[in-house]
C-alpha cells in the first residue's frame with residue numbers, strides 16, 4: 508500500500524516587537540513608499556534581547572503538536588540559518604525543550620528554501636517507513652545577521668518560526684517534493700564569513716548578509732517558474748489544478764511572478780509578506796499556519812509550497828490537503 512506523509516498540525520510564532528517601515532525611515536535613508544512598492548513589506552517582527560531561535564521554534568512547535576494531538580514524534584528536523592549554537596543543533600535543543608527523547612533530531616541549512624528541504628527530508632523518512640511521525644520546523648532570528656545600517660538588505664528581513672507535524676497515512680498528503688541547488692551562485696546572497704573562515708567576525712557580530720538584489724530577483728523568478736512546471740509535470744497536473752500557492756515571502760513581486768506562471772489569481776495566494784517580511788526558513792510554515800488558522804484551506808485543496816534562497820537553493824512541495 509502507498510505510504511504518504513500528511514500534515515496533521517501547524518503552528519507559528521512571531522516575536523512581540525514589530526519594526527515598521529516608518530521606524531526604519533528614522534534610522535536609514537529609505538521611505539515607506541520605496542519599501543512597500545519594491546517589496547510589499549510594511550513591517551517585520553524582531554526577536555527580543557535574550558530571545559533565541561530555539562525559543563521561537565519551541566513556541567511554534569508546541570502549537571503544531573497541540574493541533575496534531577501529539578506530545579511526541581519520531582523525528583525532528585529544524586531548518587535554520589541562525590542556530591543558537593555552532594553545535595548541538597537547534598533540533599537537539601528543541602527536542603530537549605519538548606521533552607522528546609531518543610529519536611533523530613538534526614538541522615538542515617538551505618536558507619530561505621530550508622523549510623522545503625526539511626519537509627522533503629522528513630517526507631522521505633516517512634515514505635521509507637523509518638518514521639511514522641515528524642516535527643518539521645523553520646525558525647530564524649535573521650535580524651542577528653543583518654547590518655541595520657545597510658538599506659539594501661535590512662528592510663527585507665524579520666524573525667519568526669513556523670512548524671508542521673507530519674504523520675504517515677495511506678492517502679495524500681504530500682504528493683511530491685522537488686529540491687535544487689547551484690553553489691556557483693554562492694556569492695550573490697551570503698554571509699561571507701563563518702566559523703571556519705573568520706571566527707572573530709562572527710564573535711564580533713559583524714558577519715552580515717550581503718546580497719546582489721537584482722540578480723537574486725531575476726534568478727528567483729526564473730527558477731521558481733521552472734519549479735512550477737516540474738511540480739505539475741511530476742503529478743500529471745495542469746496549472747488550473749492547483750488551488751493555493753503558499754510561497755516563501757521574500758518579495759511581493761517575486762510571488763506575483765510565480766502566481767502568474769500558475770495563472771493563479773492573487774486572492775488564491777497566501778500572503779504574509781506585508782506583516783512578516785522575509786523570515787527565511789520560517790516564512791513558508793508561518794504562511795501556511797496563518798492560512799490554516801484563517802480557515803482558507805479546505806479538504807482536497809492542492810497547495811504548492813515553494814521557496815528560493817542563498818546557495819542558490821530552491822524547491823517546492825505539492826500537497827493535497829486533508830485535515
Ligand code: COA
Nearest residue numbers: 537538541545619658659662720721723724757758815816
Ligand atoms: N530604500 C530606498 N532606496 C533603496 C533602498 C532602500 N531600502 N535599497 C536600495 N535602494 C536604491 C538603490 O540604491 C538604487 O538606487 P540608484 O538607482 O540610485 O542606484 C535604487 O533604490 C534601485 O535599486 P535596485 O536594486 O535597482 O532596486 P530593485 O527594484 O531591484 O529592488 C530589491 C531592490 C532588493 C527590493 C529587489 O532587487 C529584490 O527584492 N531582490 C530580491 C531580494 C530577495 O528577495 N532576497 C532574498 C531572497 S530569499
